[in-house]
Amino acid sequence: MQKKIITTGDGSPSLYIDQLNETYHSKHGAITESDYVYIKKGFAHWLGLNSQKAPRIFEMGLGTGLNAYLSFIFAFKHKIFCEYVSVEKFPLSIHEIQSLKMKNALPDTYHHHFFDQLHEVSWGQTLSQSNFLFKKLDQDFFNVTFDQCFDILFYDAFGYHAQSEMWQEKALQKCYDLLQTGGVWVSYCAKGSVRRSLEKIGFSVERLEGPPGKREMLRAIK
Numbered sequence: 001m002q003k004k005i006i007t008t009g010d011g012s013p014s015l016y017i018d019q020l021n022e023t024y025h026s027k028h029g030a031i032t033e034s035d036y037v038y039i040k041k042g043f044a045h046w047l048g049l050n051s052q053k054a055p056r057i058f059e060m061g062l063g064t065g066l067n068a069y070l071s072f073i074f075a076f077k078h079k080i081f082c083e084y085v086s087v088e089k090f091p092l093s094i095h096e097i098q099s100l101k102m103k104n105a106l107p108d109t110y111h112h113h114f115f116d117q118l119h120e121v122s123w124g125q126t127l128s129q130s131n132f133l134f135k136k137l138d139q140d141f142f143n144v145t146f147d148q149c150f151d152i153l154f155y156d157a158f159g160y161h162a163q164s165e166m167w168q169e170k171a172l173q174k175c176y177d178l179l180q181t182g183g184v185w186v187s188y189c190a191k192g193s194v195r196r197s198l199e200k201i202g203f204s205v206e207r208l209e210g211p212p213g214k215r216e217m218l219r220a221i222k
């Protein structure tokens with residue numbers, strides 16, 4: 001699908017897909033949204049609740065690699081060991097990644113090499129950098145299986161209007177099954193039907209203040 005590069009509210013870039021009328025990140029700020037929703041309300045929240053400091057994180061939708069990069073920085077700063085697995089059904093090409101120039105907007109220039117590495121590493125291979133193990137899978141979320149459950153799940157699918165199947169019970173049940181008891185599911189989404197489905201499946205759901213431009217977002221604990 002044809003993608004257009006856009007500049008979001010905090011100056012960081014993102015991609016827009018015409019056919020889906022959908023962006024990869026919030027128009028109000030790509031980095032601001034990722035950092036708030038997934039790092040602050042997901043990763044940091046989990047860390048505050050757990051004395052064991054070695055989370056396994058699963059990301060639905062690698063996209064530009066922004067969430068993975070910010071997680072690496074967070075893990076590095078907090079000196080914790082982290083395993084990060086991300087699945088992507090429609091990988092961006094290296095040309096698309098380079099044209100986006102996300103690196104120019106990323107914090108911590110000292111660690112920018114990790115952003116390059118996460119895109120260069122082969123699908124299915126593990127990249128080990130400091131205390132961070134990163135693996136990306138070029139698979140459909142609905143088909144992935146793992147031997148071990150995850151502690152944190154970043155649910156970063158396209159919005160309901162663009163990809164409604166990702167917000168139905170079948171997909172959310174899959175999230176539940178991928179998590180440990182006590183595991184944290186987090187997403188920018190605040191849709192009522194999604195919240196009700198999460199609750200029906202067995203999650204304990206919180207409505208949190210959203211990132212800039214969004215009133216609310218959801219966090220759910222298994």
Ligand SMILES: C[S@@+](CC[C@H](N)C(=O)[O-])C[C@H]1O[C@@H](n2cnc3c(N)ncnc32)[C@H](O)[C@@H]1O
Binds near residue numbers: 064068087157
């Ligand atoms: C909102 S974007 C994610 C942005 C990304 N997390 C980032 O930091 O750039 C949604 C991503 O999910 C991917 N995706 C959509 N359906 C999928 C599926 N069934 N399985 C795996 N990935 C999927 C899309 O290709 C896209 O990269």
